[in-house]
Structure formats: structure tokens, C-alpha cells
Amino acid sequence: MAKDKTIYTCSECGGSSPKWLGKCPHCGAWNTLIESVAEAAAPAKNRFAALAPSAQLMPLAAIEAAEVARTPTGHEELDRVLGGGMVEGAVVLIGGDPGIGKSTLLLQALDALQRGGLRTLYVTGEESGAQVALRARRLGIEGSQVAVLAETSLESILATLEAERPAVAVIDSIQTVYSEQLSSAPGSVAQVRECAAHLTRFAKASGVDGSGGTAIVLVGHVTKEGALAGPRVLEHMVDTVLYFEGDTHSSFRLVRAIKNRFGAVNEIGVFAMTDKGLKGVSNPSAIFLSQHAEPVAGSCVMVTLEGTRPLLVEIQALVDGGGPSPRRLSVGLERDRLAMLLAVLHRHAGVACADQDVFVNAVGGVRISEPAADLAVMLAITSSLRGKPLPKGFLAFGEVGLAGEVRPAPRGQERLREAAKLGFSVAVVPKANAPKRRDAAFEGLTIHPVERVDEAMALVRSLGPG
Secondary structure, eight states: OOOOOEEEEETTTOOEESSOOSBOTTTOOBSOEEEEEOOOSSOOTTTTOOSSOOOOOOOGGGSOOOOOOEEOOSOHHHHHHHTSSEETTOEEEEEEOTTSSHHHHHHHHHHHHHHTTOOEEEEESSSOHHHHHHHHHHTTOOSOOOEEEEOOBHHHHHHHHHHHOOSEEEEEOGGGOBOTTOOSOTTSHHHHHHHHHHHHHHHHHTTTTSSOOOEEEEEEOBOTTSSBSSOTHHHHHSSEEEEEEOOTTSSEEEEEEEEETTSOSSOEEEEEEETTEEEEOSOGGGTTSOOOSSOOTTEEEEEEEETTEEEEEEEEEEEEEOTTSOOEEEESSOHHHHHHHHHHHHHHHOOOOTTEEEEEEEGGGOOOOSGGGHHHHHHHHHHHHHTOOOOTTEEEOOEEOTTSBEEOOTTHHHHHHHHHHTTOOEEEEEGGGSOSSOOGGGTTOEEEEESBHHHHHHHHHHHOOO
């Protein structure tokens, strides 16, 4: 019996090679070629049909562009990440670690949509229908009319979608779906790419005949590095990419939008895992702030922006004697930026930490990538080094340059309004972010504008602990 021919496919770009290579010849990625069975020589007819029916040539100004209608999912935090709700004919890809809560959240959302009068379909390839019903009972979902299909064959799933025409369909997960047109195993690069393309084609073509379009949600597995498994082309095919983040030992979960054709990117939704499923957190700033009875040294609060949402996050620093080879460690912030800020602190503010261990942490497990955290990090480090706490109700934000200047942060007025709303009383901000006129929204908040790092340090020393 002849041995099946094998090829090696890149998990990053989807390119193929007849033999294994350490480096992909197509995209240059290392150690990404995975062995799979070669496809059949004669592909099925019409396999690469267009995503939408062909139309006549028209100038851009003559094309009627209607606003996309959105359907709320029943979860405000999920709606925020999606840009306001589900869109007809949209394809959403959601990825996350095993057990993080993807299936739980989507089952809750489908139940809320079904109770709102929409037809919904939950396709499970990893569980049986009885297991899904058992999970629904644990979540307190009684009498739900969500249609459940335990199937992994792409052709059967497409036939069901065509017959039922649901408003929202969830495929859990895309790695378990296989097409009979390919001979490779489910979960391989070819199968994932082919099945996602067919499901995307169905979603885009639905609703063209006047009936309601079908929005499809694909659940994707993630690799050890945290990226979506399968080719990166999967992210380019869909309209929205969501990542489910959070520590399985914590009760809080973050859903982050990486790509969204119908809304803002980098939006986050905050959920709390309870015995009745995931519940949205209306005031997420409370998660990222520690509760101190009195001000403590090495702690500084800042306002960061996640998409359109301002969040108050506590930055903690610990400076201790480090000996001949001091350590620099940051959790939730960039390590290289910490080293740069320490150099600026020494050169332009006269605060030396060359022989000290410096540890910096963003409370609550949040990751801060924007440079607006620079000033808060430097003030927290100085507070810990001198053992003197910052004033009570104090916050700071602003980008710090290598010349020692404090640059403005984007949308500074929104940050200050959020701080004033939560009862903060003292703020050190870049001069360009200071309000130009009195505003009732800043009542009770004393704002100190600064232009340079040494000016900020001198100002904080004059304020003293509150």
C-alpha cells in the first residue's frame, strides 16, 4: 500500500514545503513548519467562490452606504468590545486559554439574544449536546431555546446554517471542524483556513436576498505563546478579533479587541467569573486599585486609556539594596522602558538607583503599553527609594522624554474627569493637559501642571504625605 504523501505547512503564513526546514521559505519564520497529509489532487468544483456576488462597476460616490445595524448581546461589556453589538453578516474570532470562559460567555450571550426574539445556533465540536445542557443548567439558564448542533463536518454545518438561517451562530471551535474536500486532519493549517473561508463566505453572502444576515462567531485555540493557533491569515479574513485574557486563579477576565472593522480597537471588557457565569464589571477601576487605609510608600495611581475607556491603575514600586548587580523587573510594563526611565530619573532629577534593585508592578494583572505611565512610574520609584508616601488621593500621568521634559498624554481631559469622578483630590499632569478653564467636572481635584521631571519631583516634595 502506497504511503500517503506528506507536506510541511507553515503555521504563520500557510505556505507549504515538500520537506521540513528550520526556516519557512515564504515568510522567514523559524520552527513553524508542521507535517500534514497532502491535499487531494482534484479539488471540488467552485471551491474558491467569491465572498459576495459580483456587481457592476460603480463610482464610490454612487454606492449607497447605510449604517450597520447592531444587535445588543445582553452583556454591556461584550457590546463595548464589539463596538455596540453584533452586526449582521459579521465574522468574529475569539481566542483565549483553555478554561478561561469563552464557551460560557458565548452561551450566555446566545441565550440573551434568543430571549430577545432572535434565532441562534450553537455548534459544538468539543462537547456533546448533553454536556452543553449541563453547563447551561450550572449557569442557571433554564428553558433556553438556543438550538444546539454537535457536529464537526463543515458540509453538515453549512447545510444547517442554510436551512435554519440563524441571526447568530457560534462555532466552538474552528480547530475541530473539518472539510471532506481535504484529506488532512482537523486542526491542521489547511483545514482551519479552508473551513474559516467557507464560513466567512456564507456570512458575507447571507442577507443579500433580503433576508436577515447571519453573524458567525468562531472560537479559536491559542498557542503556548498566546497567539491564535493556525495561520495568521485567519485574523485577516474575519471582521473582529477578540482575545480573552486573565489568570485562571483570579475571578476577573478581560476581553480585548485586537481588530474591529465596526468599532474601536484596543477596547476592553471586564468580567467577573461567578458561580452563575460571567458578569460584567461596571467600575473596573476598583479592580486595579489596592485598598490602603493610609498612603504607603512606592504607590502611585495613574489613569490609562483602554480604547475609549479611562481606567485608574495603581503602579507599585519597590526599591531595595541590590549589591554589585542590581535587578530591574517590571510586571505589566515594558522592561526596557523602565531602564530608560531610571536613567532619565538620575540625569535630570538627581535620583540615583544604580546600586538598587527596582521592582515595578501594575496592580490587578493589567498590561500598560502606553507611555503615559512614565511619570507615575518615576514618582512611585522615588517614593519607595525615600520611604515617603505620596499624598492621599494623588494621581499622575504623562510621557517623559530623554531630555527630561514631560509630554502630554492623549485625551487628558477625559482622564482627569474619571479621576475627579472617583474622588481623587491631587493630580500632577503635563502642562498641555491642564484644563484651560474652570469646569464643574473637575470640582474637588487640584491640578498641578508640570513641564519637566525635576519640577514634578520638587512639587511632590512640597506637597508632603496626605
